[in-house]
Amino acid sequence: MADEKGPVEIVQTPVELDYTYTAGQAATRFLKGVEQGKFLGQRCPVDGLVYVASRGSSPKHGVPTGPDTVEVSDKGTLISFSIVRIPSANLSVEPPFAAISVLLDGADSHLMHVLDECPLEEVRMGMRVEAVWLPKDQWTASMQNVTHFRPTGEPDAPFDSYKDHL
Template sequence: MTSRIIYTHDYLQQLPQAFRQHLLKNGLNKEYGKDWEDILNKEYSETWRVENLVLSHWKILCRYAHTPGEALAEFLVGLREGRLLGTRCSGCGRVLIPPRLFCEWCLREVSDWVEHSGEAFVSTYSLAYIGTDPGVRLAEPNIVAVLWFKDTVKETPSSKTVLHAAGLMHMIRECRPEDVRIGMRVKPVWRPVEQRRGSILDISHFKPAGE
């Protein structure tokens, strides 16, 4: 037994425009003709059978309460004030950004807070040609990078093991895509005070810091 997919009108209206046009061109118009909406409405009300797959769309109201925790809450307050805060481990000497109250390398509690200059270097990056609309290719790509901050990376003398913090993912601007490279030094560009909300986006982007 072959099942057919019945697309309800409400469901189709919720689809992204590019995908809806593709679906109509290659599916509904081809199978039902230009009067596909009237035909489907009639079939849906008169000839629905249990083997048919019916797709519909509805909104579910979900409310969540998320607490950032002690370390991250302090970090977000600092961002709103234009300060990049981290914690320093007394064992390995690393600065942890984003801050944590426990060093996963030394297995010890961390309680020393430091204000960081924001100087970082590019650990890895990607050129993203897809923005908020997946159906539209950007003329100029967004440069998305994982950044490691100064003093967050340590090398143990005995084993040459590199100890690094998780780093942050952020945008790099004021730079041509072909000029970005791994290891490039960057610095933060802050949003105006009145636009800050206690978010990582209080840093507008990072830009090259020069050599």
């Protein structure tokens, strides 16, 4: 029953969970590449599509990818985005910012990252972007080596060049 203070509408219950994540073979391969400033993918033996980061198998054919790794570019095409305006404790970036999907040149799957060095009203599909890396002496086996993506200034990629990857 509500008293003169009114009903309780919000109860804050902080929850924290620490855990150790074992990357596994496929993610380890990818992160070891990132540790050397490279994006490594793996090819599907059935249709030749290159997955970055590969999960070790083709999601379409259910067969193991590889065995070889394929190095792809750290440049690519922004194929989708969302402007994030709501703050959250688990975000290391201050909103508003652009969360983007990047189709790296040479890859057939996309990476999620953050676009910076670009006004939000200019963010668009087809924009050419590149990874911005931390100084080399700070590299670890982590995607945190890439602080963000930024526009390259190249002309936009035509829609036909990435429409099959949406």
